[in-house]
Amino acid sequence: MAEEKELRYDPAGIEPKWQERWAADPALYAADPTDSGKPKYYVLEMLPYPSGQLHMGHVRNYSIGDALARHMWMRGYNVLHPMGWDAFGLPAENAALKNNTPPREWTLGNIAAMKRQMQRLGLGYDWATEIATCLPDYYKWNQWFFLRMYERGLVYRKKSKVNWCPECATVLANEQVIDGRCWRHEDTLVEQRDLEQWFFRITAYAQELLDGLDKLEGWPEKVRTMQRNWIGRSEGTEVEFFLAEELNQGIGNREQGTAGRPIRVFTTRIDTIFGATSIQLAPEHALVQEMAALDSGLAKQVGELLDEQKKAREAGDVGAIEKHGVPTGHFAVNPYSGEQIPIWVANYILADYGTGAIMSVPGHDARDFEFAQKYAIPVRRVIAPAEAAAEEPELPYLSEDGVLIHSGEFDGVTCHQAQERLGQMAMEKGIGEPTVTFRLKDWGVSRQRYWGTPIPMVHCATDGIVPVPDEQLPVILPERIEITQQGGSPLGRVAEFVNVTCPKCGQPARRETDTMDTFVDSSWYFYRYTDAKNAAAAFEPAKAQHWFPIDQYIGGVEHAILHLIYSRFWTKVMRDLGLIKNDEPATRLFTQGMVIKDGAKMSKSKGNVVSPDDMIARYGADATRMYALFAAPPDRDLEWQEDGVAGVSRFLGRVYRLVMKHAGAAREAAGGRAVTAPADPSLKLLRKLHQTIAKITHDFEGRWHFNTCVAAIMELVNDMTAADVQLASGEVPAAVVRELLTTLVLLVSPFAPYLSAELWEELGGEGAVLRASWPKSDPALAKEDELEIPVQVNGRLVNVVRVPAGSANDVVQAAALADERVRSRIAGKTVAKVIVVPGKTVNLVVK
């Protein structure tokens, strides 16, 4: 007899073999047609930027998504699980400068490399729907959408102060500026420049973007809160003060002769208007500019205030700016009281929020209070607590649950009533109205860079701005181009690109040379997956309608604002264009935690990067993926420990050997299982098996604690290994062995697809394991017939008693009282009370 061959788990042998087979069978991971009759499930991981190398964050992200996709396939869903490339962006231009490689070549090379890595990981993507945003068949539709939005007034051009990153040599959106620094260059301060730029009117959807958050119950509360803060809705009143004519030295009555000119302020506390003791204007306010033009001393001081604001913004510390202001020498009239108050210019007033002007109420606003203290501006109390207190509350008194005092005819009115009445009055007098202000600004999308979607517009001397007609799309990004970092958009130096004829008049004209922010690309890419090869449209509405909304979207929380707010906006625009019916792109969003090493986020500068290729080479893709799911719950940060990967690899080896050893018996098993005696080891194993099925199934339905799923499978395997002799001897019938092994393989398959494919075949399973049905837990089998009940005395554990499952309380109580150790513990004392929690515990309260 031949010696038993030693079984070694060899992922390097197993994995490439299956990788080849899967590559040869593109239908395996492809979605069925929309009329397949199966329920649809769209699971999506955020598409990567093709840097050239997957990092562990990607591995984690995709391992989560792939496990879910595989599970849903096995549950019988028609699963769409696509992947693509967010392929425009500055790194390609930097690489071009550095290596003298054209951005396109560099990008496509990176895509090929990363795709190989993904395939090596065994990720089940439908590569037939792959997209790369840098290719004309994709970005053509960016241009098409741009034109549709232009027609609807959702795209406009304006000159304004914009964020400029000197390192990127381009403009940034507000969302791309973090603490005054560039989102890609943490060390680079963003400058403010005046530039003519294209904007998307995202503010037109501000209210809807806000309201929609309430309905996104499948999104993390954290993300919803961040978006709410970003949108920053604020209800208040705009109201006009007036320049006091007799004191305004010519400014006030220049236009209107008698009445002073209005100064419009925005306030959320119109009820405190009788407490306003100054007006504060932003240094950039038009009236300030006008005043400064007449007063060189003031002009100089205003210039200083502007500098301070700029410095604070650049330091990323606008909130900590030391308040500083200058009186203008002019006065304003309070429209309600007729009182004259001084007009100041202050560095803490923002020009681009509200009206750039406030009424300063130091008695009831912390900032105004601080300012008034510094400059000895009067502080007046105009709100009192509703309930008269022994002492007056300290100022500034910020509560809105009070009543007005020293406010003329409004004395005694509550704050909330006063807000309504004063707002109403402003409207009647034509000096203002209740308004809503948002923090959200329009999305500046112009980039003075090369590697992006050309903006489909032409500048004509005669006709002004003229959209490129649809039939001329795509406006192709020229390929041969010299990349430099200065001197405006590189496209401006490509004559054959720039010089066009005006689509309207046919005269020579100049093509727009800015490109679109790459966040445009990722705002709608997931719709393209539903119809990726469509040459006539971005997608066929019927297809998008079938798949949308995305059932589960998975990605990093760093996109909570940028990508996730832009794509919500885009979805609403597409809905209003009649292309889709859904209001939101994704029903459920999951944000996974970061992968860290030695307590810090992996980064080249910290030298703590772990390469996925390295892990795969050493332990295999299955072990790498499974470790990424096992080491921590998916929503928490994960500390990468290589020893842990080795442990998972060892575990997979145990699974391999266990199944291989008993596969022969399992294959030959005929008929169903018959389990009788309670002492039967089969029964114990089947119980554990069905408990494990129930646990894992439940987790896939929403809890997603894949770390404990893997632990549960480990427990099951431990039990099966411990019963190795019974499995081998026939004491456990072959039919049971077969059920145990095949089910084990099915349970493992979402986490370790290569190994399970191999073992599934070994067990003689039909077709791909992915096409097998997810196992069902049999509650009768899973049920314990005996329970261990801890017995406490005065809340302290004394012993554990075994009782049949479902025992009546008095039976459990009797068992507890009969226990030797319990009896010795309560000897000589009186049992005052017995608490029996069915199936859980017994607590004896003794005195």
Place this chain on the structure above:
RNA sequence: GCCCGGAUGGCGAAACUGGCAGACGCAGCGGACUUAAAAUCCGCAGGCCGCAAGGCCGUGGGGGUUCAAGUCCCCCUCCGGGCACCA
């Protein structure tokens, strides 16, 4: 300053609605197999005291509710993230 998370063995973590704290794994220790090692298998393992039986302590700190608290309530500390003169 405001809003979210989080803090449990040497380490990653578990404990779904209050009911045996530390499952599962890593590292460690002991054993089997081996000439030896690797691999594998079996066992031990929160801390302190004890030969043991057993006892005491223990989920960042302090108070509270409860028969019973990692879990609920109040106060505080530290760590991570987000927002921040937004009037």
